[in-house]
Amino acid sequence: MGARAVLIAAVASGQGKTTVTAALARKLARAGRRVRVFKCGPDFIDPMILGRASGAPVESLDLWMVGRERCHQLLAQAAEDVDDILIEGVMGLYDGTPSAADLAREFRVPVLAVIDAGAMAQTAGALVHGLRDYGPVNMAGVIANRVGSAGHAAMVKASLRDIPLFAALPKQARSLPERHLGLVLPDEVAGVDAILDELADQLAFDEAAWDTLPPVQFDTPAPASPILPALAGKTVAIARDQAFVFVYAANLAVLHQLGASIVHFSPLADEPVPEQADAVYLPGGYPELHAPRLAQAHSWRASIRAAHADGVPILAECGGMMALADTLDDGAGQWPMAGLLPGHVVVQKRLAGLGAQAMPAVQGIVRGHTFHYSRLETDAPAACHTTKHPSGAEGEAVYRIGSLTASYFHGYFPSNPAAVAALFSRSQP
Template sequence: MGTRAVLIAAVASGQGKTTVTAALARKLVRAGRRVRVFKCGPDFIDPMVLGRASGAPVESLDLWMVGRERCQRLLAQAALEADDILIEGVMGLYDGTPSAADLAREFGVPVLAVIDAGAMAQTAGALVHGLRDYGPVTMAGVIANRVGSAGHALMVKTSLRDIPLLATLPKQGRSLPERHLGLVLPDEVDEVDDILDELADQLAFDEAAWNALPQVAFDAPAPETPLVATLAGKTVAIARDAAFVFVYAANLEVMRRLGADIVYFSPLADEPVPPQADAVYLPGGYPELHAPRLAEAATWRASIRAAHAGGMPILAECGGMMALAESLDDGAVDAANPWPMAGLLPGRVVVQKRLAGLGPQAMPTPQGTLRGHTFHYSRLETQAPVLEYTSKNPSGTQGEAVYRIGSLTASYFHGYFPSNPEAAAAMLSRKTP
């Protein structure tokens, strides 16, 4: 028993993969089909957009960070529930180690190539044949983005020869807005559903060619090993608002499987750490966009200081760490007078226009390696002692600093808890003498 599945990839970033994937997902859902979407590689924002387009949660697939076994489990489960599986690639088809092409070949998923045809015509054929043959990969077809006219679409289609043109999308009058870490979050765009519907309407889709695609069979994985409930009876308080939004759904699943209860609170709303909390998890996000409100949130700042003084385990990732520095220079204030933050970490965070960190990394822990990634435009200027450094994948070179101050563990590194649940549990547990 198989399911129709494609990996939607391109020659590079910026070709419109997310726009096309979202448009196709929304179009298929509106046609009454059950659609599951995945994102190749570590990402937080694209899955939110794709989840909004498809109406179902979107998880990451990555042979290194997620692991082959979990990827297989996620795909096999989706195949039982969906008519169509869409996997959005990352960067260019062959970029990265492992790449989107590696994922496609590992599970026998054909590639649906997105090309930006806005400044080309017949050369599209050469581009797509090169994408197919370089690996090689199985090519399901092509979606041409930013097509100018029916005549333009015909030239592209003819150039593809034996590869079908499954859909075209014209130059968009409205598109999904972006900022420095990627697309703007769906909840920040009032008309996001209107934009998604417009994109689906504009997608000229060959339904017969789509239905003719061969189905993909995903073998059932081995039963999942139960986790020891080392967080049973514990409550983990997670910051969740517009400033703290970057958390893997899989991390929440792991915490629950470890036995933890989860409660949420909003530092932006000046809510204190919940009184029932045994640990605090501050995920990444956009504190730099909300620095004035965080600076004014006296109740939140006092509560996290009290939690730290009392020895409560605190795990702060990227944006969560930024909010715990002494100050934050968001680039919009006088650098000599940055916004005051919670002050658990000495020093200040400076937001810059140049990318400061990007890519998959691994963090050493006493429980073994915790895999994850980093992506940030700011830097932390601090004299705090470094507990250890992550290592970059695949080079093994030095990555992000990991700081340990009392019960606080903080880093720009985003951990993917399923890669090592025991390590995650340890960082959220009170240490005994």
Template structure:
């Protein structure tokens, strides 16, 4: 049994991440062992929530992750922690499956975050609608951007039988954002002070917290041992400020498959490690570091040599962008990239791809998602396409150029380890 909450809202922009981070940091400072999860595909929010809680943040999603692995992760967290916080995605009922579906699947009560800056008594109507539409079990409300104690009292009165669990005032300094979401925690010099300030300003009812019911996370049978299909293989993984969008579970899966992981930094002009049997270039922000990548001659020479030697290269989103011929950044400046995938990438002012998708492979469906603001113009014919979930319409192109497999698709490796192993093994043909 563990105290667990799903922190949700009526829509994006209400302050879910800020409130979840403030609550996690406050509970940690009260001596609680806190584990935080993020509902749905996301790379950036989990980095901030990890900083706030001091523990790795993993993904929960009934489709991409699957109910069995979600259950296993929650069960492990329940054994290690006093508190589990799950930050929802978008609005409570948005998506198929939604955050509400996840809450109901595991019997987790919902803590609603509302932006109270432009309302008072209407807060009650909003929260009752959130509770009753599903319905879901509503543990309480945290009102964000509250103007005063009097404002908080009006909100509390409007909630009737739903407790106002806490309030957070409007922030003079908010968490900075850019086109893909929040700025990375490592780029904010005073991030820990900012998190501490949020925790200090969260008016938190400890009595109400103590009265929250505990949740019994039902465990599922452990999965069958994974065959070590990558035993004896070394996979070189790019990891720096340009390449950091990677699920912790992806690294776990590669290790479980038997691979040895070796990290290197293209931004530091590192060569691909000589012992690499395969290379993994995850997504990130190559567009913010295009000039530095252009000047990284050692990195570019080494990845071209690896490709010429037939070493498998798996490049996702930002990783693919860095392997095109050119990359045009947000200002329109054009930079030379490594040139393994003929074509030009250009940043767009609007979102170019978003949502869960699956890739059909000989080993079954490999699930994941896409989220990008750039477009690739190439004459290379796609080797395959992903399928969008749940619409089943055509999704992202998958390109195969020699030993390179590249796509805007971010794969969630635990969804199909055998398919992942095949991507990183040298073709025998």
């Protein structure tokens, strides 16, 4: 099974990887090609943008968090269904353990380098050759971002020598806005589809050169291990609105495979926890952007307290945990939250947590990550701590208060479905 595939990488964050990947995905999709986009490493927002650009869901690929076998299964399945596979890298090509380069080498996927050429010309060639040879990796070609003119693009192309320039993208009059956890959510951007279409139109793309890329062949993967329906007959209520948006699609798939029914509700709309809920999942998001509305959501706050008092299992991740503290200080005021976790959340400008981590459980570790700008000030004792990968150092605190499990840690459910089932069961150890 094979398909044209590239890993789109750069020397660092901020070079325009997501913009270029979105522009290329939209351009290929509008040309009638079947496109599947993946995101290397843990991320919630970029996949939303890339899914909007390509018209298909975007999954994460990561040799540690997702695991080699699941990455293999996802890529092999995509290769059966589509013409083109785009994998957006994370940070710089060689950053992290494992890195995007490790993923590319593991599955023999060539690299397409994004170069911010806005303040350089011939030096682009030195940069790209260094990226290729350091690993080394199979360098398929280059997309030059923020190019000033056709002459500028020609200088960049000449500097690349034996590496082709696949496309150039000019400096953008309109771009995708950012905030403290990355890009702004696509549904919050007025005219996001028009921006994506403009980017695709502006991308000067050598389709003939693209068509010369040989397909990447993926071996037939081993079948996935069966998941026992440990939550059969159970209903998991998941908070979903603009304050609670950071959920891996793979997490929802695991809950379904465990046999659970899923219902959604909106704390922002002051919707109470659904009466049929056997468990509650409060994922991450941006409660700090909606603190005044959450403070006025009296039905929601009363219902989550009642569910907790009744022993309903509650898993609260990052933003979900923030909404369960006594108060949340967003910088403009201190707002009352649900009060299940004693303490106060303070949003700060400095990054407070970032990186791959693992949470211990009786059934083994749950892999995932953390990324937050707030801190929790609490006297509540931690039941345990996550472990940072690859250092093994102590990571995020995990709090267990009655039926509540809360942490800044975001779990990737496919890494340990049995542990996930226990988290959503009244009988959890």
